[in-house]
Amino acid sequence: MSDLTRLSAAETAATVASGAASAVEVTEAHLDRIGTVDATVGAFLYVDAEGALAAARAVDAQRAAGAELAPLAGVPLAMKDVVVTEGLPTTAGSKILEGWRPPYDATITTRIKDAGIVILGKTNMDEFAMGSSTENSAYQLTRNPWDLTRIPGGSSGGSSAAVAAFEAPLSIGTDTGGSIRQPAAVTGIVGFKPTYGAVSRRGLIAFSSSLDQAGPFARTVLDAALLFEAIAGHDPGDSTSIPQPVAPAVAAAREGARGELTGLRVGIVGELGGTGYQPGVLARFDEAVQTLRGLGATVVEVSCPHFEYALAAYYLIAPSEASSNLARFDSVRYGLRVGDDGKHSLEEVMSLTREAGFGPEVKRRIMIGTYALSSGYYDAYYGQAQKVRTLISRDFAAAFGQADVLISPTSPIVAFELGEKIDDPMAMYANDLCTLPASLAGSPAISVPCGLSDGLPVGLQIMAPTLADERCFRVGAAFEAAYGTIINSIPELTL
Amino acid sequence: MPDATESPARISRDEVAHLAHLARLAVTDEELDLFAGQLDVILGSVARVSEVAAADIPPTSHAVPLTNVFRADAVRPSLDRATVLAGAPSVEDDKFRVPRILAEEA
Numbered sequence: 001m002s003d004l005t006r007l008s009a010a011e012t013a014a015t016v017a018s019g020a021a022s023a024v025e026v027t028e029a030h031l032d033r034i035g036t037v038d039a040t041v042g043a044f045l046y047v048d049a050e051g052a053l054a055a056a057r058a059v060d061a062q063r064a065a066g067a068e069l070a071p072l073a074g075v076p077l078a079m080k081d082v083v084v085t086e087g088l089p090t091t092a093g094s095k096i097l098e099g100w101r102p103p104y105d106a107t108i109t110t111r112i113k114d115a116g117i118v119i120l121g122k123t124n125m126d127e128f129a130m131g132s133s134t135e136n137s138a139y140q141l142t143r144n145p146w147d148l149t150r151i152p153g154g155s156s157g158g159s160s161a162a163v164a165a166f167e168a169p170l171s172i173g174t175d176t177g178g179s180i181r182q183p184a185a186v187t188g189i190v191g192f193k194p195t196y197g198a199v200s201r202r203g204l205i206a207f208s209s210s211l212d213q214a215g216p217f218a219r220t221v222l223d224a225a226l227l228f229e230a231i232a233g234h235d236p237g238d239s240t241s242i243p244q245p246v247a248p249a250v251a252a253a254r255e256g257a258r259g260e261l262t263g264l265r266v267g268i269v270g271e272l273g274g275t276g277y278q279p280g281v282l283a284r285f286d287e288a289v290q291t292l293r294g295l296g297a298t299v300v301e302v303s304c305p306h307f308e309y310a311l312a313a314y315y316l317i318a319p320s321e322a323s324s325n326l327a328r329f330d331s332v333r334y335g336l337r338v339g340d341d342g343k344h345s346l347e348e349v350m351s352l353t354r355e356a357g358f359g360p361e362v363k364r365r366i367m368i369g370t371y372a373l374s375s376g377y378y379d380a381y382y383g384q385a386q387k388v389r390t391l392i393s394r395d396f397a398a399a400f401g402q403a404d405v406l407i408s409p410t411s412p413i414v415a416f417e418l419g420e421k422i423d424d425p426m427a428m429y430a431n432d433l434c435t436l437p438a439s440l441a442g443s444p445a446i447s448v449p450c451g452l453s454d455g456l457p458v459g460l461q462i463m464a465p466t467l468a469d470e471r472c473f474r475v476g477a478a479f480e481a482a483y484g485t486i487i488n489s490i491p492e493l494t495l
Numbered sequence: 496m497p498d499a500t501e502s503p504a505r506i507s508r509d510e511v512a513h514l515a516h517l518a519r520l521a522v523t524d525e526e527l528d529l530f531a532g533q534l535d536v537i538l539g540s541v542a543r544v545s546e547v548a549a550a551d552i553p554p555t556s557h558a559v560p561l562t563n564v565f566r567a568d569a570v571r572p573s574l575d576r577a578t579v580l581a582g583a584p585s586v587e588d589d590k591f592r593v594p595r596i597l598a599e600e601a
Contacts, residue, residue, distance in 0.1 A: 103575075103578040239561070311541075312540065332593055333591055345597075355523075360529075364530060370514050371506075381544070390555040425533055442557070
């Protein structure tokens, strides 16, 4: 059998279903790969070899009994550590949750288990999903498998690195302002942020509740579609979950793979390009536009004048919601407690615990949010940001009158050096320029690889209207069919 | 209402200390110096939202409007008490134990 870790998720599932390899063999191959490379890559915070092998054995037993297997049965997956997993350590990258083992599974954890997908372990991330480089993790650095001196993106950097390093064919990330799409772009893989409400948030440790959305990472568009369909769908346990059928992502990916986009209108967002974008990124983007034209698409320019305020609106709304959400870390019901020595009051213990348990970026955002929500500033900051959010949604609505999908680079820059921006919050935030508008509008967007700049991956972002998630997969798969993937040109890791 | 454009946010060390207190963060003196500078830059930048003329624009709190979502009024099993308490930093008599709430006389 050839190297089982190099297969796509769809190929892996077919391999298991045909009996060419067992789910246990597939899982062992990935655990071996993790054992070999992860000390260098640093993608995983926790590897659950025992649980993964038990899940794999259950799939093999199902097959032996003649049961029909689910589409991704026996395929290994890496789970971002912000998603709760019963009995498995879940930290959200924070010291304040060190050692905590959740008493229940997130809805998406349950769906993944029920689909026979094998959870290998939990992946590193920026603390509470705040960051674009995974350097805000309280535990470890994760390195970009393309260049170990560079960041894997963030906040879902462990999940992107795991897939790019062939430690797993699939992973789960969460995207609040770009935390799936940007890591996918800078590691040369596919990452999809669904329509807000398409995937249940129950059991996601909340950062910014009106923006947080879980989604798939994979090395092919079809694989991302398969995982999206496995996790999506209405959940009565999440009051913001949309009670509608799941968008037909897999069918759209298969249709797109035929490489035919005649009649499709593609809009280039004028505001997402130009100054501040690396020349190599813009060059790959221009080539991607030509590729889409070659597939028969009509390309038009659209203008979204309020997108330039997305960064400011986002960095008011997200910290405001975070300051409220993170109030739950009060040292009472779970997690760290510091200063409980009989000399400190409850309030002092809370303050000492939060001081010791949160890292600098989390503290900054809590204080920004506290400021923006305080009486006297609320209207000028938070209220105004919510109005800008409305205007950004209206920009999208107007643009989608002229185009079926909108495109841009996923990130203005390729993966930067570890340590390069960690002391400059605004420089770090600027990584999110292209991804923030779809986050604020709640609309779906995918990042697919569109080439290399100086040996580092560049991503193409494809945005679709709310609830038209399948368009991202159709266009993404068509682009992939024409352009190919880049992940197989990744250099061998230097261990 | 403060106009964030005309008077860019100037966050003093004392204001950061006040925010930290409101947020229950026992920040150190070194952090106060660091955060005062950083929050000033961040707030000065995000204050750009005030450049947008939006007086008659309704705010968006959630991108996908859903209203009145209720679950069925049915009895469901809840988490086992011991399971929940197992994650707590301190437990006494099957309850979360907390430090004293009322300050003692100095």
